[in-house]
Amino acid sequence: MTRIEADPALPIIRITRDFRATPERLLRAHTDPELYARWVGPDGMHTRIEQWDARTGGSYRFVSVRDGAEYAFRGCFHEIRPDRIVRTFTWEGDPDGVALETLRFEDLGGGTTRLHTQSLVESFESRDAWLRSGMETGLDDGYAKLERMLADGTV
Amino acid sequence: MTRIEADPALPIIRITRDFRATPERLLRAHTDPELYARWVGPDGMHTRIEQWDARTGGSYRFVSVRDGAEYAFRGCFHEIRPDRIVRTFTWEGDPDGVALETLRFEDLGGGTTRLHTQSLVESFESRDAWLRSGMETGLDDGYAKLERMLADGTV
Numbered sequence: 001m002t003r004i005e006a007d008p009a010l011p012i013i014r015i016t017r018d019f020r021a022t023p024e025r026l027l028r029a030h031t032d033p034e035l036y037a038r039w040v041g042p043d044g045m046h047t048r049i050e051q052w053d054a055r056t057g058g059s060y061r062f063v064s065v066r067d068g069a070e071y072a073f074r075g076c077f078h079e080i081r082p083d084r085i086v087r088t089f090t091w092e093g094d095p096d097g098v099a100l101e102t103l104r105f106e107d108l109g110g111g112t113t114r115l116h117t118q119s120l121v122e123s124f125e126s127r128d129a130w131l132r133s134g135m136e137t138g139l140d141d142g143y144a145k146l147e148r149m150l151a152d153g154t155v
Numbered sequence: 156m157t158r159i160e161a162d163p164a165l166p167i168i169r170i171t172r173d174f175r176a177t178p179e180r181l182l183r184a185h186t187d188p189e190l191y192a193r194w195v196g197p198d199g200m201h202t203r204i205e206q207w208d209a210r211t212g213g214s215y216r217f218v219s220v221r222d223g224a225e226y227a228f229r230g231c232f233h234e235i236r237p238d239r240i241v242r243t244f245t246w247e248g249d250p251d252g253v254a255l256e257t258l259r260f261e262d263l264g265g266g267t268t269r270l271h272t273q274s275l276v277e278s279f280e281s282r283d284a285w286l287r288s289g290m291e292t293g294l295d296d297g298y299a300k301l302e303r304m305l306a307d308g309t310v
Contacts, residue, residue: 057214057231076231078243088233100255122275
């Protein structure tokens with residue numbers, strides 16, 4: 001299951017989920033644009049990659065579409081390495097809102113990896129708006145798709 | 156004068172300083188690598204730009220040298236626009252420490268611009284370590300150099 005926690009003292013959301021995959025495969029699922037577009041976001045939403053350069057110092061932009069409505073997201077990759085991705089993240093509907101996201105791939109052994117995602121924003125108001133935005137459904141649906149892709153060998 | 160404030164409730168440092176310059180000139184001083192290298196950092200320190208691509212989605216790396224000791228800094232530019240720069244910032248001596256920095260150029264009219272810098276990190280410990288690191292001297296010296304470059308027309 002996906003665990004989502006709001007830090008009591010910091011404007012941070014922490015998300016944890018275990019996957020039946022090595023860190024390498026989980027990193028690939030987050031850095032290969034075609035794979036990423038296939039699992040990210042809630043069911044019924046289709047994602048189109050507009051720009052993608054998944055390396056330290058690169059950047060990205062993607063658009064998610066549902067029922068004709070488009071939601072665009074963009075940011076830069078501060079660092080990509082085997083156990084960690086650090087990137088910025090903005091929903092263009094709120095262009096001055098920026099999150100600093102850190103994804104860590106913790107190898108638990110036996111083919112299981114724990115994904116730790118930390119999302120840091122500049123205020124508790126922004127943080128709580130994210131928590132109320134339906135992000136939980138998007139994450140759960142997306143990670144379930146990713147699990148199926150790991151199970152059937154797509155990743 | 157430079158005003159440096161630690162937010163009481165958030166892991167944020169806010170720095171404010173007025174300059175006798177338009178926002179355009181102040182933006183140029185922060186995005187042109189040759190100009191930036193001439194003013195950033197404390198007196199007696201020399202800065203060498205290693206990599207610099209000052210546009211939305213670009214990245215940078217520079218090395219500051221004093222008495223043979225080198226301090227390297229790097230990050231990516233989340234956004235650059237006339238009134239705002241958002242970038243990540245890491246001192247490579249603490250490679251997993253990442254700050255999300257927002258610089259705003261507020262036009263006060265009459266040829267004066269207020270620079271608002273906000274630096275957001277993931278813990279109060281990191282924030283307070285920055286405050287204890289001598290950043291105040293570095294900022295004051297650097298901004299004094301920048302003021303001289305604005306006054307003599309270098310920028």
